[in-house]
Amino acid sequence: MAKLSENVICVTCPKGCTLIVTRDGETVIDVENGCKRGKDYAQQELIDPRRMVASSVRLKGGLHPLLPVYTSVPFPKPRIPELLALLRKIEISTPVTLDQIVLENVLDTGINIHASREMKVVTG
Amino acid sequence: MTIKVRYDVVVIGSGPGGLAAAIAAKKNGAQDVLIIERDIEPGGILLQCIHNGFGVEVFKQDLPGPSYAQRFINEAFQVGVEFLLDTMVLNITRDHRIAATSKRHGFFTIQAKAVVLAMGCRERTRAQVRLPGTRPSGVFTAGTAQRWVNVEGYMPGKNFVILGSGDIGMIMARRLTFEGAKVERVLEVMPYLSGLTRNYVQCLMDFDIELQLKHTVKNIIGKNRVEAIEAVAVDDRWNYIPGTEEIIPCDTLLLSVGLIPENELSRQAGVLIDPVTAGPFVDDGFQTNIPGIYSAGNVVHVYDLVDWVTEAGLIAGRSAARLVQKGPQLNSKTIPVKAGENVRYVVPHNLNPDHLAEDDIRIQMRVRQPIEAPVWVEVRIGGNLLHRKAEPYARPGEMVTIPLKPAHLDEVKAASELTVAIVKR
Structure with a gap:
């Protein structure tokens, strides 16, 4: 070649x-x-092209209705749409700590999805 | 918390510049350090920048914006920085009296020994770039859209055109695509990208979003809501080229057309503003022309990396702590630093050679015209070369830094001014 x-x-x-x-x-x-x-x-x-992916998931009981999340390492590029579709279905509740695992071994890639920030419980 | 009457250092703004300044002030011996923030939580614009790319310099890690902010928020609380959130500063006087208001405390004033201005910057709006056409709903700045999509959970439209190839615009193009919207086009009036090249690759190329250089918006079409925009090619002097018009149907136009340091409070305090950077004239410790008033981060000049904003904040905070403990440095001579050949502006505007005895001083600048070939970044005294550094290229979108070292002390001390230049190798 x-x-x-x-x-x-x-x-x-x-x-x-x-x-x-x-x-x-x-x-x-x-x-x-x-x-x-x-x-x-x-x-x-x-x-095997890969990219860091950052997006958000629904959040209950926090200061904001969304929690920002990110992949711990670059994620396979062709599978990004699949990942985004999955994240759209997720909802989690406060309290959330920084770097808390939101999804483990997502789509069997061995990659975890983490919270990008902490979110305390907001009452009232 | 109870508001004290007096503070050693008061920082205005809790973005990366303000957080770093407050932490550094506290760590360098200032006692009572307060941050005043108008939002309901600390962190500033980083909280809506949920994409990665932060912290590569400071932490050697690729972090999302909120994670980067969180590290500094945690550290600020840990070292005992006090916060007043949901509080608007109304005025600062030259003798460091701060007037502010909040729902909780009403109107109040406090006295600071030193003030650090860290208000960041604001996006240029439609009015500031004089876009013709009707005034329908659907024309937003990219940062406003970013706040809605990433923090508040609203989608501002379905079909987008983005004017301006700044980083926020390109990052929003990717983000909106992620959330199911269609980005029809990115238009850039300049002949080159105004943001980072890697954002072109990972935000536009990866998703087949077309970028047109030397193009702008000639007309916004639509009565109640944007229905289309009319794009047009421009020549080197930004004149429309007749016959190149194209109607692009869309329901939303995002503007990513530049950031302007936010210096209303600085001006009220009597701080002099550089017309090129739109930020204060500063020395190497980020002190403004008013003794005891410092400024740090995007309020001084707009950086491309948050890591450099943090670094500027640390320097400003350290300087403020030094003033609080040792009082003003009298009789110290400062040396002006001027923008020379192919340099649009340089920061700091002047430097105190005594500081060079202790540590490096970083000189930061932006090139006037892009040079896509190896260059020298030079610091000159009169016609003589003091120090130079090689770079593979120079682009207006990417800040250039050259450090002066303690070894240059004697020559700098004897100089009447320094000039920086960027020339082809």
């Missing part, structure tokens, strides 16, 4: 480096312009 060289913008950190990735099929041969995390990102992006 022919070697391919292409530009990939790294989304690992806010720097947003433009990586020059040379690959042979799904094997990355060389990454220019990136740090160690950039190289890992380039390889991961080719075989």
